[in-house]
Amino acid sequence: MSADAGDFTRDPLIRAYAALLRSYREAASLSRAKLAEALGCSPGWIEKLEICEKPPSEATSDDLDTFFKTPARTFHTIWVEIKREGKQPVGLPGFPGYVRREAKASMLNIFAAMVLHGLFQTPAYAREVLKVGRSPEEAEELLATRLARQEIFQRPGLAQISAVIDEGVLRRPTGGLAVMKEQLDHLIGLADDPRVTLQIVPISKGAYQGNMGAFTILGFEQDPEVVYVEGHTSGQFMEDPREVRGHTLAFNLIRGAALSADQSLELLHKVVESL
Known part of the structure; x- marks a missing residue:
């Protein structure tokens, strides 16, 4: 199929x-x-x-x-x-449910291990990521869905997004140098949003807790926190309090391995200058 x-x-x-x-x-x-x-x-x-x-x-x-x-x-x-x-949002099984919850979240803790999180992607970068293994029509449909998700930044209920990004994500020339420069400039602009905290785990860090892979913790004003982990063939929600606590601990350890927000912004500028 x-x-x-x-x-x-x-x-x-x-x-x-x-x-x-x-x-x-x-x-x-x-x-x-x-x-x-x-x-x-x-x-x-x-x-x-x-x-x-x-x-x-x-x-x-x-x-x-x-x-x-x-x-x-x-x-x-x-x-x-x-x-x-309408057709259900395309993407991995489980992902449509994530999109619905993401739109209602007041807090997100994000760890990006291989590619930038969809909320931070420019159209050109997102198109490069989404076109791999997909038809042009499907990639464009996914792109529209991804960009629509970024309306979360216009929602008054959004309190905080904390994102930790592996430096390798920033160094990988997804789409070429021009696409990456635009993408990194976009990240620098997002860092000015008081609701957004960006931190980078430098390549020099070596092995750290984030080697297990990317995940997102979603917090809500009234409902309990949940964790979303995206695999190769499906996305999985974890609602068991023990799982949530485990990923919260992992996120804190990853954040501890990262540069401070100010240092991360400096590194972002250096990466842009090197392109």
């Missing part, structure tokens, strides 16, 4: 549509080729609908309702709901 397929599969409405189509087709003892012939489309299109690789269209939904004589235009009704709800 393609990368697109995984994204659409996570939308329960599209899964329901696919299951309904498959059940009607099999009940009529039709192959995908025979149904496609009757509808005037390709067998590949029917397959993409049934495996959730493509979202249904209004025209196809109307054709299916007519062909199968469904009650109350069943396929069209589900298509309307899909259109109303």
